[in-house]
Amino acid sequence: MNFSNSFFEMIVIASLILMSIGVISLLVMLVKDIKTKELW
Amino acid sequence: MDHQSEILNPTTGWILLAILSALWIFLGMYWGRKAKNMDGFMLAGRNVGLAFGTATAMATWVTSNTTMLAPQFALQLGIWGMIAYSTAAFGLFLFAPLAKRIKQLMPKGYTSGDFIRLRYGKKAWYLFLAISIFYGFTWLISMGMAGGILMNALAGIPYKMGMTIILLVCMIYTIFGGLYAVIGTDFIQSLIIMVGIVVVGVAVIWSIDLDHVYQNLTENKPMLISVLLPASIMAIFNNLLFGIGEVFHSNVWWSRAFAMRKGIGQKAFTMAGFFWIPIPIAAGFIALTSGSMGINITSPDMVGPLMAGHILGKVGSIIVFIVFFCSLASSIDSLLAATSDLIIEDIYKKMINRNAREGKLRMASIIVISGLTILAWIICLPRIGTLATVLFFAGPMVASTIYPIVMGLFWKSASATGAFWAMLLGSAIGLLAYFQLGWYTGSLVGAAVSIVVTTAFAKWNAENFDWKKMDESTLVNQDSLQENLIR
Numbered sequence: 001m002n003f004s005n006s007f008f009e010m011i012v013i014a015s016l017i018l019m020s021i022g023v024i025s026l027l028v029m030l031v032k033d034i035k036t037k038e039l040w
Numbered sequence: 041m042d043h044q045s046e047i048l049n050p051t052t053g054w055i056l057l058a059i060l061s062a063l064w065i066f067l068g069m070y071w072g073r074k075a076k077n078m079d080g081f082m083l084a085g086r087n088v089g090l091a092f093g094t095a096t097a098m099a100t101w102v103t104s105n106t107t108m109l110a111p112q113f114a115l116q117l118g119i120w121g122m123i124a125y126s127t128a129a130f131g132l133f134l135f136a137p138l139a140k141r142i143k144q145l146m147p148k149g150y151t152s153g154d155f156i157r158l159r160y161g162k163k164a165w166y167l168f169l170a171i172s173i174f175y176g177f178t179w180l181i182s183m184g185m186a187g188g189i190l191m192n193a194l195a196g197i198p199y200k201m202g203m204t205i206i207l208l209v210c211m212i213y214t215i216f217g218g219l220y221a222v223i224g225t226d227f228i229q230s231l232i233i234m235v236g237i238v239v240v241g242v243a244v245i246w247s248i249d250l251d252h253v254y255q256n257l258t259e260n261k262p263m264l265i266s267v268l269l270p271a272s273i274m275a276i277f278n279n280l281l282f283g284i285g286e287v288f289h290s291n292v293w294w295s296r297a298f299a300m301r302k303g304i305g306q307k308a309f310t311m312a313g314f315f316w317i318p319i320p321i322a323a324g325f326i327a328l329t330s331g332s333m334g335i336n337i338t339s340p341d342m343v344g345p346l347m348a349g350h351i352l353g354k355v356g357s358i359i360v361f362i363v364f365f366c367s368l369a370s371s372i373d374s375l376l377a378a379t380s381d382l383i384i385e386d387i388y389k390k391m392i393n394r395n396a397r398e399g400k401l402r403m404a405s406i407i408v409i410s411g412l413t414i415l416a417w418i419i420c421l422p423r424i425g426t427l428a429t430v431l432f433f434a435g436p437m438v439a440s441t442i443y444p445i446v447m448g449l450f451w452k453s454a455s456a457t458g459a460f461w462a463m464l465l466g467s468a469i470g471l472l473a474y475f476q477l478g479w480y481t482g483s484l485v486g487a488a489v490s491i492v493v494t495t496a497f498a499k500w501n502a503e504n505f506d507w508k509k510m511d512e513s514t515l516v517n518q519d520s521l522q523e524n525l526i527r
Contacts, residue, residue, distance in 0.1 A: 001266065001267045001268055002258070002262065002265045002266055002267060003119045003265045003266075003267055005250075005251060005254040007119075008119060008250065008253075008254050008265070008325075009250045009251075009254075011119075011122075011123075011321055011325075012241075012245070012250065012321065012322070012325045013245075014318070015241075015317075015318030015319075015321040015322045015325075016238055016241045016242060016245075016318070016322055018314065018315070018317070018318040019234045019237060019238050019241075019315065019318050019319065019322060020234075020238055021315075022098075022234050022314070022315030022318075023231060023234045023235055023238070025094075025311070025315070026091060026094065026095055026227070026230065026231060026315075027231075029089075029090050029091035029094065030091040030227070032090075032091070033089040033090060033091045033092070038089040038090075038301070039089050039091065039092060040074075040084055040085060040087050040088045040089055040092055040220070040223070
């Protein structure tokens, strides 16, 4: 029994999308923390 | 370790190394100016926000092992291998509620050792310190070795030079800035790592059809897409438990839980887990495409850099060099800071000089960070072992600490004797399994033995722990009050 091609494609593309979301989220959080002076 | 020829010319490598080293030292020293007392130096003022908190948890968990071993896992264990490595993210997910609880129970705590000492007493504390310092130092050595090997493999920089420079750079900015420097640089490093892997991943998808990759695997390496590959399934559970054990016991993560502002820890660790989980998959799938591209891999842990160089040329090689440097630095600085905190707080302050004041503690921190770096450098010099061996050897020991920590945080019935024997027997029997059955069983057995022992003692030798004992600041205040009343 093998993993399907669509499963393989799905996890690869999902991983790249999730990492892109990660980058954007970190930048948004940074701006928010700077604005509210809650960086550290 | 045999490696394929370098993918970047040495001149470019040296230039990159010089720029990155100067940048991290400058930023570390700049942010480090905020560290005006020991709370600032050890815990970044205990007021770290969501952006820096999330980034530091994520970046520290991305080590060179993630970017080198994940592709190796994919090449040897297939799709399950990629997924197995990504299960290490559960260490971050599951630590999230613990971070909240830690901050609640110990608002003025410093280290994971503080927790074990206050919760389980001295016997368990000594054993825990031995495990934790051994693990932290092993991790540091594996990172130092990886630094030298990578600089050599990527750009032909001599092993000893590369290893020395990365250790030295991290030592300098950690000494000057403590956790402020570590967390600040972690933020930029986490962005660079994620952007770099996304760029290389998208370039790979752009240049090759994923259907073709799958077809190639079906014809030439069907085991890699098999759902029922026993070693891979075993690796999932082993990696999961090893990851959880690494995060739960290590002062690297506890210091971050103490450093984050109240209400931030749980969110930050959860988000860090979500941002970390795709990294081994993205790095791993690049390895699986090597067959379709006709690239002959003689050194599996170098498959990522080779693929990036093949597809993106010099730009790809530069990206990979920077990503690897960042992933190494983000872990080495954290290990130096957290292991030094453990030695200063738990050994120097609690066992040797209880009355040491700020100035003396800061000086001791400088000596310990320098000493750790020099010791790691000496051990790294002969270039011993492989990355996987060094990494997984500590697995059974850290896995044996999972249950005593979780139970100790949430259940009053967890007993000190149970915690001690759980860690001792879990480590011993886990190591036996590691050598007798295989590396992929060590953590599994260590954790299982520890669960049985901790639960048995909690059932038949239950304690009724008073949670107030965890907040040492109130205990100290009460002691001072009593002393004043007596006088």
